[in-house]
Amino acid sequence: MAVSKNSEPKKQTKVITIRIDKELNENLDRMKERIGINKNSLIKNYLELSKYFLKRKSTIQSLNDRDLVVVKRSFLRNLIDCLKETEQIYFGDKLGEFINDIARIYGKQEDLQYKIDFCDNLGFFNNLLDESNYVLVEKKFGPAKFVEAFYTDYLNKK
Template sequence: MSKNTRADDKTKKTVLTVRIDEDLDQVLDDLRLKRGISKASVIRNFLEMAKYVIIDTGSIRSLDERDLIILKRKMFRKLLEEYEERDQMEFGIKLARFINDIARLQGRLDDLEYKLNLIEHLGFFRKKTDAEGYIIISNRFGPKKFIEAFTYKLINYDPDKKYDITFTEEQIEDSSRTKKSYMNTIQPVSRVATYYSYEFAKLDEKSKE
């Protein structure tokens, strides 16, 4: 492999020359044709993943060296739906902690844009915001309570900010006090059909640039 660096008008770029076998070259050609992009773009997309995951010959790992598996999103959601709402919320909190741990390791715990990019590259859901900066999360990511807990702790990562796992649908309906606390804490807003959004989950203008 050889490498040389050149400067253009905006930023420095590095040109890599890598020898690969014919089988891998054919795979890249097939992907190029299937996606309608150049081979360079295919390779660049794979290299871009190095910002978010570690890919070895025999494994895929997170940037904090935890082993990962590939799971269909539909199957992931179906597995979550088997749990009670409180368990869904607990899992959402743990998954948010996982994302925050990686962001902390990279020195980007406060960088919501980075965390959303990480989430997208790990295959959880696509990074989407509306015109006002609200983060909109597809309901295909998982059950409502799981997404609420995940989003809350993703942004409110301070250990002192607890997510209340009593915010079940039944408890909210039965208790006006719980409902008031839920509305003040989670602040659900209706932005786009089949997506979840929350008042606390927004990207500011600087982050969107």
């Protein structure tokens, strides 16, 4: 029997069953149609987010129990653009510390791919690496000084 060189061992999976009300089910149906995937994939995408934050009844929290809010990327970018350069650097440093704190909770403080996936899943930027394994950042992520401070903290601190 031939085995593909690229085949990876299958991840262990678990079946879960939940009951949801009609309104939530209809919402999931609308969302799956809107983004063009099946309901199973849509639900898995939402469950994947549990790796990055907690959803409680009336709050969203980081894995280190900090309250979070969801804002439009363009709104955040505009706020950062309004900051003085020194404040942009400070904000970039703090955001990098946040990513490292979450990685540390999972024992992944030295796992660059985990940090990249984390940022990708939170919508900071897409998971883009060049052929030399350098992280590529879209200009719309933020001003240069903010991005430099973020990456200095995010990549170098453990």
